[in-house]
Amino acid sequence: MNFSYSEKVVKLQEQVTQFMEEYIYPNETVFRQQQDEQGDRWNKIPPIIDELKAKAKEKGLWNLFLPDDSYGAGLTNLEYAPLCEIMGRSFLAPEVFNCNAPDTGNMEVLARYGTEEQKKQWLEPLLEGEIRSAFAMTEKDVASSDATNIESSIVRDGDEYVINGRKWWTSGAGDPRCKVMIFMGKSDPNAAKHEQQSMILLPMDAEGVTVERMLPVFGYDDAPHGHAEILFTDVRVPAENILWGEGKGFAIAQGRLGPGRIHHCMRLIGAAERSLELMCKRTSERETFGQKISNHGVVQQWIAESRMDIEQARLLTLKAAYMMDTVGNKVAKSEIAMIKVVAPNMALRVIDRAIQAFGGAGVSEDFPIAYMYAAARTLRIADGPDEVHSRQIARLELKKYR
CATH class of the missing domain: 1.20.140.10 (Butyryl-CoA Dehydrogenase, subunit A, domain 3)
Incomplete structure (x- = not known):
């Protein structure tokens, strides 16, 4: 195994490090101050975020996590590792470089399993940093460390799926820019153990989606990103929103x-x-x-x-x-x-x-x-x-x- 970094990666390391020193560290306090000044931590995004994202995009430090060069920088996991490490030095950095969870995982899912229509509607604006997303998997009423325990349901009804259940620790759902979530639930309780679950794209503004509360972590609310407990009551989404197919969750x-x-x-x-x-x-x-x-x-x-x-x-x-x-x-x-x-x-x-x-x-x-x-x-x-x-x-x- 050769862990020496290529010339391309060394150059990116230097660029990301310089960006961190010039723009990220000095603006950590600015972000907090703007939150306090605006007063509404959940519905107002501190202006510094968009300013920094524009600078990162301008300098070509954008979507570095995606190995597919048609969407991102085309870096391997080994090449991305030292860059991601640098971003981990500040809470502010991952979003500024459009490399923040759960958007990264959701973009990877859409890039790999999404249809052309799904990519156009959701992946493209995520890649541009125009919207944000959430991933709804963990459930309050079961031990979610075993994903086969998931009880939320995804039931086919004609040209739609009907979704019911309760999720919590759905990171990103508090953000007003969060427009879509990937929801995991059971579509066939009688199938083989690892083929009972499906994943489906669910718009945040769909009728029946109720964000009941935001959950702080050790007293930190992580606004405007946040972690939500959400109730889904007879939520209907088009059948074409299913990812890959039933049983593939x-x-x-x-x-x-x-x-x-x-x-x-x-x-x-x-x-x-x-x-x-x-x-x-x-x-x-x-x-x-x-x-x-x-x-x-x-x-x-x-x-x-x-x-x-x-x-x-x-x-x-x-x-x-x-x-x-x-x-x-x-x-x-x-x-x-x-x-x-x-x-x-x-x-x-x-x-x-x-x-x-x-x-x-x-x-x-x-x-x-x-x-x-x-x-x-x-x-x-x-x-x-x-x-x-x-x-x-x-x-x-x-x-x-x-």
Whole structure:
């Protein structure tokens, strides 16, 4: 495996890094200030977002995540990894580069499984950053770590499908620009276990869609993006909105979650890198007990362990990306599962050390590390709990000896 970056990727790394330093970091505070000034966190988008998106598009730093060069930059997973890592250093960056979840996964699904009509109606405006989207999969009343538990229904009725159910943690549904969601539900309870589910495109303004509440995460509301609990009552959508075909929902989910999951891992490495950087700077500037904090042995141990943790996680992420590119997601499923457990736990350790080094400032909103900690902790659940991934890793390992 050769993890050295091509000349093309090195140039993009430099461009993305420069954009981050020039436009992203200085405007993190501007974004928050504009939210406060506007007063309506859910229905008004801070103007800085569109300004930065226009700049990113102008500089050609747009849709870098898509491997299909007819839609995006044509980068492999291995080539995109270091760029996604840089974006993960700020909550503001992924949307600015049009590389934010759940839009990325939804665009990949539409590009791979969508009809020409579906692509024209939904994929094209998503690619342009004109609209946003949501992904409705997790359910409140069942253990959604097992996708076959899903109970929401998608029932054919003539030229339409009728949708009923309740979803929650539907990320992106709070955004006024969110115009469509991909909904996963059961279309045939009597089919084989992994062929009972389907996915369908559901417009946010369809009659019977009720956003009941927005769910904060550790007190952060993530407005205007947000995470919603939604009730679907006899929602009717045209039959042509089905993705790929009835019974293909589980297969689509597996294809969607592979790249999406590894994108989260890449961003987590970026968050950990920024936390380590902040910790090194902070401890080098401040003194306790007559010497720089960075001179204390325990702090040096935190810094050393953080560097080792990050490097190990990065190498495993690059290996998973390489395998996805060369042998496919199915063969790489063990590596994808491993990095899904390793990356958020690594990020939590590094960010936690940074919080400790910062003291009271570390749990405040004056620095980004408290929010990064909350986001990293959530990702031990959001893309499937650690325990599910570990179970898969163990089974694949044991299979070698049977």
